[in-house]
Amino acid sequence: MPHPLMDTKPGETRLLLGNEAIVRGAIEAGIDCVTCYPGTPSSEVPDTFYRVKHAAAENADYHFEYSPNEKVALEVGGGASLAGAMTLVTMKHVGVNVAADPLCTIAYVGSPGGLVLLSADDPGCHSSQNEQDNRIYGRLAGLPVFEPATAQECKDMAKEALLFSRRTGRPVLLRTTTRVNHIRGPVVFGDVSEPARKADPKPFVKNPSKYVPIPAFARSMRLALLDHLAAVSAEAEQSPWMTERGKGDVAVVATGISRAYMNDALEMTGLGDTIRVLELGLTYPLPEKRLASLLGEVKKLLVLEEGEPVLEREIRELAKRAGLDTEVLGKMSGVGHDFEHEGGIGLPRYGEYETRVAANALQKLVDPSFTPEAPATAAEPVEGLPTRPPNLCAGCSHRALYYAVRQQFGDNAVYSSDIGCYTLGILPPLSCADFLFCMGSSISGGSGMARFDKRPVLAFIGDSTFFHSGITGLVNAVFNKHNVLLVVLDNRTTAMTGHQPNPGVDATLAGENEVKVDIEAVCRAVGVEHVRKVNPNKLNASLAALSELAELPGVKVLIAEEPCVLFARRSMGRKPTVIADVAEQGPAVDACLESLACPAFYREDSEVAVDPVQCSGCMVCAQVTKESEESGAIKARKRG
Numbered sequence: 001m002p003h004p005l006m007d008t009k010p011g012e013t014r015l016l017l018g019n020e021a022i023v024r025g026a027i028e029a030g031i032d033c034v035t036c037y038p039g040t041p042s043s044e045v046p047d048t049f050y051r052v053k054h055a056a057a058e059n060a061d062y063h064f065e066y067s068p069n070e071k072v073a074l075e076v077g078g079g080a081s082l083a084g085a086m087t088l089v090t091m092k093h094v095g096v097n098v099a100a101d102p103l104c105t106i107a108y109v110g111s112p113g114g115l116v117l118l119s120a121d122d123p124g125c126h127s128s129q130n131e132q133d134n135r136i137y138g139r140l141a142g143l144p145v146f147e148p149a150t151a152q153e154c155k156d157m158a159k160e161a162l163l164f165s166r167r168t169g170r171p172v173l174l175r176t177t178t179r180v181n182h183i184r185g186p187v188v189f190g191d192v193s194e195p196a197r198k199a200d201p202k203p204f205v206k207n208p209s210k211y212v213p214i215p216a217f218a219r220s221m222r223l224a225l226l227d228h229l230a231a232v233s234a235e236a237e238q239s240p241w242m243t244e245r246g247k248g249d250v251a252v253v254a255t256g257i258s259r260a261y262m263n264d265a266l267e268m269t270g271l272g273d274t275i276r277v278l279e280l281g282l283t284y285p286l287p288e289k290r291l292a293s294l295l296g297e298v299k300k301l302l303v304l305e306e307g308e309p310v311l312e313r314e315i316r317e318l319a320k321r322a323g324l325d326t327e328v329l330g331k332m333s334g335v336g337h338d339f340e341h342e343g344g345i346g347l348p349r350y351g352e353y354e355t356r357v358a359a360n361a362l363q364k365l366v367d368p369s370f371t372p373e374a375p376a377t378a379a380e381p382v383e384g385l386p387t388r389p390p391n392l393c394a395g396c397s398h399r400a401l402y403y404a405v406r407q408q409f410g411d412n413a414v415y416s417s418d419i420g421c422y423t424l425g426i427l428p429p430l431s432c433a434d435f436l437f438c439m440g441s442s443i444s445g446g447s448g449m450a451r452f453d454k455r456p457v458l459a460f461i462g463d464s465t466f467f468h469s470g471i472t473g474l475v476n477a478v479f480n481k482h483n484v485l486l487v488v489l490d491n492r493t494t495a496m497t498g499h500q501p502n503p504g505v506d507a508t509l510a511g512e513n514e515v516k517v518d519i520e521a522v523c524r525a526v527g528v529e530h531v532r533k534v535n536p537n538k539l540n541a542s543l544a545a546l547s548e549l550a551e552l553p554g555v556k557v558l559i560a561e562e563p564c565v566l567f568a569r570r571s572m573g574r575k576p577t578v579i580a581d582v583a584e585q586g587p588a589v590d591a592c593l594e595s596l597a598c599p600a601f602y603r604e605d606s607e608v609a610v611d612p613v614q615c616s617g618c619m620v621c622a623q624v625t626k627e628s629e630e631s632g633a634i635k636a637r638k639r640g
């Protein structure tokens with residue numbers, strides 16, 4: 001069946017996720033190449049490309065690949081663009097940190113085929129370890145920045161950014177935020193273009209002075225980049241992504257999803273007829289002439305933007321340079337970072353905005369005596385409902401391994417965690433995450449800890465994260481003779497972002513992975529002498545391996561291999577044949593509930609029971625109680 005993104009006719013309207021709309025925009029532009037590392041809130045973009053590719057076959061004539069990390073994805077994309085391919089590279093905001101090295105030089109080298117980097121920022125840390133504002137990367141690297149606010153703009157701006165990049169031969173940053181990525185709205189489809197490399201071939205022509213940034217050439221490349229930004233700045237003055245309306249002597253400049261909040265707030269407060277509005281879609285370089293003109297026409301100007309006060313600083317500077325005394329308001333107004341701070345206008349420098357935040361600021365703009373209302377907060381749970389902290393799934397093999405680790409080491413070890421499902425091992429009773437920095441940091445961070453802490457140090461990492469950037473940490477640990485036990489929690493997929501393949505998996509959605517990379521072989525190849533592999537659902541084997549490795553010096557690796565329980569069920573077709581059954585109530589069952597804490601268990605009055613729907617049949621619980629006096633307290637019974 002044709003994929004809807006390829007089947008829909010030009011002029012027709014579909015209800016799309018913002019991330020799906022970005023895919024359609026790229027297809028309409030004539031995309032040739034897509035590379036990525038999955039990461040929420042960007043994951044649906046590559047996943048959709050993947051599904052379109054395999055549903056539409058020859059009609060989706062682009063190359064697609066999941067890369068082991070963001071740096072590799074951007075470097076592959078940069079090479080493809082040099083060869084004339086129109087390329088989109090996608091990642092979440094923290095992934096741009098990983099890709100920052102090639103990013104800042106690809107801006108010098110250029111991208112003749114067109115190259116757009118999608119950075120999906122996450123204000124509010126919904127699924128991230130920080131909420132950095134990647135518009136700053138646009139300024140750092142010298143990339144024009146587009147910021148859509150609606151699903152339609154996601155489609156149109158992705159297309160425009162790719163065409164703009166191909167026309168100028170320079171990379172572009174498409175910056176979205178969580179609400180834009182996951183917004184759902186009507187999208188009018190346009191024509192699908194022939195792949196750019198076929199419609200307008202741009203074969204690579206060797207020119208070292210243009211493409212090899214040795215110092216002698218990099219200096220002139222830097223000047224060329226500055227000329228490019230100056231030209232874009234001139235274009236920005238007439239950008240179709242800049243809209244103006246309204247009247248009055250106060251104005252608001254808004255960008256990104258703040259534009260949507262602003263428009264709702266203007267309607268909610270009835271201020272729409274009294275405020276001048278300038279909406280920016282191309283937000284770097286700024287249309288300085290137009291902004292200076294606006295600043296000269298109003299008494300006060302409010303800047304609405306999520307994240308850092310990036311535009312606000314630049315507009316304040318612009319007003320100062322122009323000798324204007326227009327009052328510029330925003331996050332930098334007053335002191336402090338809360339919406340209530342003294343002299344402020346109610347725009348916090350953290351978290352997501354919403355309509356109430358924008359309405360507060362607009363009302364404060366026109367009436368300084370206005371007292372801002374507190375932004376909306378999450379509703380209190382209905383009384384009586386149980387709370388549900390983030391938790392590993394019932395039957396997740398990470399839980400079994402963490403249980404074994406706790407039995408072996410307890411609190412007498414330091415646990416270095418990483419980015420993935422296994423971070424959920426932070427919660428008691430597992431308590432297997434003492435610190436975390438970023439993707440792939442558990443080995444190197446754990447190495448540093450082990451150098452100065454006498455306790456055993458265990459570093460946990462997933463299979464996808466091992467390939468992402470854990471390998472270099474392992475090489476460093478071996479080279480510098482650190483004393484750390486690495487536990488690779490290999491669940492045969494990239495679980496947390498939606499079961500995307502990685503170099504070590506057995507099969508992709510397209511079939512068998514004939515060139516899978518063996519983690520054990522990699523560990524041995526980089527010099528790790530002691531490598532053990534266990535099925536974490538077999539507790540005795542895990543305990544024996546942990547006990548053995550704990551006594552060994554240097555770098556040791558335990559590979560705990562068992563497919564993600566959801567992946568095994570949905571993609572591998574595994575059907576559990578048994579479930580756990582509490583045959584005998586008593587202290588052993590209570591202890592199992594308290595120490596293993598499998599969410600399939602629950603209490604009903606004074607007795608412990610197992611939810612047959614959640615139980616995966618791993619029977620780790622039976623092994624936990626086996627050593628007790630009530631060894632038959634939990635038994636397997638045939639699934640009904």
